[in-house]
Amino acid sequence: MNNKMTGRSGFSSSFGVLAATLGSAVGLGNIWKFPSLTGANGGAGFLLIYLLATLLIGLPVMIAEISMGRAAKANPITTLQRLAPKNSLPWWLIGASGVLAAFLILSFYSEVVAWVFAYVFKAIGGSILSSDRHVTESAFGALISDPVQSLLWQWGVLVFIGGILLMGVTKGIEGITKKLMPVLFLLLLLLCAVSLSLPKVAEGLTFLFRPDFSKITSGVVLTAMGLAFFKLSLGMGTMMTYGSYFRDDQNIPATTFRVMIADLFVSMLAGVAIFPAVFSFGFEPSAGPSLVFITIPAVFSQIPGGQLLMIAFFALASVAATGAMLSMMEVPVVVLHERFGMSRTKATVLTIAILVVLGSSCALTNSTLANFKLFGMNMFDLFDFASSNVLLPLGGILLALFVGWVWGKDNFLQALSNHGALGNGAIASMVFFLLRYVSPLLILVVMLKGLGLF
Ligand code: PFF
Numbered sequence: 001m002n003n004k005m006t007g008r009s010g011f012s013s014s015f016g017v018l019a020a021t022l023g024s025a026v027g028l029g030n031i032w033k034f035p036s037l038t039g040a041n042g043g044a045g046f047l048l049i050y051l052l053a054t055l056l057i058g059l060p061v062m063i064a065e066i067s068m069g070r071a072a073k074a075n076p077i078t079t080l081q082r083l084a085p086k087n088s089l090p091w092w093l094i095g096a097s098g099v100l101a102a103f104l105i106l107s108f109y110s111e112v113v114a115w116v117f118a119y120v121f122k123a124i125g126g127s128i129l130s131s132d133r134h135v136t137e138s139a140f141g142a143l144i145s146d147p148v149q150s151l152l153w154q155w156g157v158l159v160f161i162g163g164i165l166l167m168g169v170t171k172g173i174e175g176i177t178k179k180l181m182p183v184l185f186l187l188l189l190l191l192c193a194v195s196l197s198l199p200k201v202a203e204g205l206t207f208l209f210r211p212d213f214s215k216i217t218s219g220v221v222l223t224a225m226g227l228a229f230f231k232l233s234l235g236m237g238t239m240m241t242y243g244s245y246f247r248d249d250q251n252i253p254a255t256t257f258r259v260m261i262a263d264l265f266v267s268m269l270a271g272v273a274i275f276p277a278v279f280s281f282g283f284e285p286s287a288g289p290s291l292v293f294i295t296i297p298a299v300f301s302q303i304p305g306g307q308l309l310m311i312a313f314f315a316l317a318s319v320a321a322t323g324a325m326l327s328m329m330e331v332p333v334v335v336l337h338e339r340f341g342m343s344r345t346k347a348t349v350l351t352i353a354i355l356v357v358l359g360s361s362c363a364l365t366n367s368t369l370a371n372f373k374l375f376g377m378n379m380f381d382l383f384d385f386a387s388s389n390v391l392l393p394l395g396g397i398l399l400a401l402f403v404g405w406v407w408g409k410d411n412f413l414q415a416l417s418n419h420g421a422l423g424n425g426a427i428a429s430m431v432f433f434l435l436r437y438v439s440p441l442l443i444l445v446v447m448l449k450g451l452g453l454f
Helices: 012-027 026-041 044-072 076-084 093-125 134-146 147-166 169-196 201-209 218-231 238-243 252-280 290-301 304-340 344-361 379-407 409-416 427-450
Strands: none
Touching: 012 252, 012 304, 026 044, 026 093, 026 134, 026 201, 026 218, 026 252, 026 290, 026 304, 044 076, 044 238, 044 252, 044 379, 044 409, 044 427, 076 304, 076 379, 093 134, 093 147, 093 238, 093 290, 093 304, 093 344, 093 379, 134 147, 134 290, 147 169, 147 290, 147 304, 147 344, 169 201, 169 252, 201 252, 201 344, 218 379, 218 409, 218 427, 238 304, 252 290, 252 427, 290 304, 290 427, 304 344, 304 409, 344 379, 344 427, 379 409, 409 427
């Protein structure tokens, strides 16, 4: 059964499949999470653990999600209902937890995207370009502590992404990501070339890659694994949804592997673009948003042509964020559309409305809701922690267990080898072995240990 026969739209070309899937994986995670987490948590040591997590957990779970989506040709909740045997456990809850995770991540992610979009315009206006870190710091502070600006930029982002989703899967998601991905690589290469021509290249690269195993604790291992899930958009039905739009002749393991390598490449290049520049002008490599929104403008102001470079940098981040946001918002939209019988337009409007309410609790963490905390965290940090370190890994365990023990090897192999696209059954068997035994156990141990439960 293909998408034409079911009347569902899907991705129309092989390049479109790759662009959309890579577009989902590549996002602010590459620019805002990966480089600073790697630098702060032991460089090459962290990278090694991240790679292991990606190979032993990320890749198998991604292959599982995509093949399940393609086999059922439906949204995540319906997919699990279709693939699970009658009268078995309520496996569809994995899909429901994915929708919850999508709303939580979108709530804080859309706010960071809001700052990125705002900074494109500020970079064009030139107002944030200053070599004095205090100036760039107060410019950023003024933006995030202004409730009206924070909310309006966030709503603007939600409406913009919703508008693309309304163009549909083929014209909207595939059409836009096909255009944006090449732009992303060009901008990234340009910024790397500039950064590598600066004096302190060695210091920047040392910070990023020098192995320091003393920094590796169980919490750091959990962070690396959480990052692998977040980076590859796993554990919440995003890849399952995109899998349902895959063509039947698409080789799933090969596509997955390409996406993982290209995503890693983008993360490394982002680190290479950022750190040599930061060190060359005597700045500290701070973590998180301040690196992107405070340090980067101060750094670029000291490079000839800095304003253009800064526009390029925030345009790059906006491009990356757009593909990721599209894939996240598609999850609730397609669930509301298919499960609750709403039109795509109604489903998109309702998703935006829910996010306007939920997301404002994150948009206002630096202003009106500065003192509002749950479990000792503000909503922004709580949603980030609960999704990356709890919901996504939990979704990953359950998906791996579902494929490994319930859906079973025959169905899995058949889903992968549709139309003979997969010549190599050995790879499929190995992935199945990982899903059945290795991934769930590893995720469970890392999660419980990282959360301090044993
Ligand atoms: N992979 C995206 C990033 O690294 O920025 C974030 C993301 C997108 C997470 C889609 C989860 C998701 F479903």
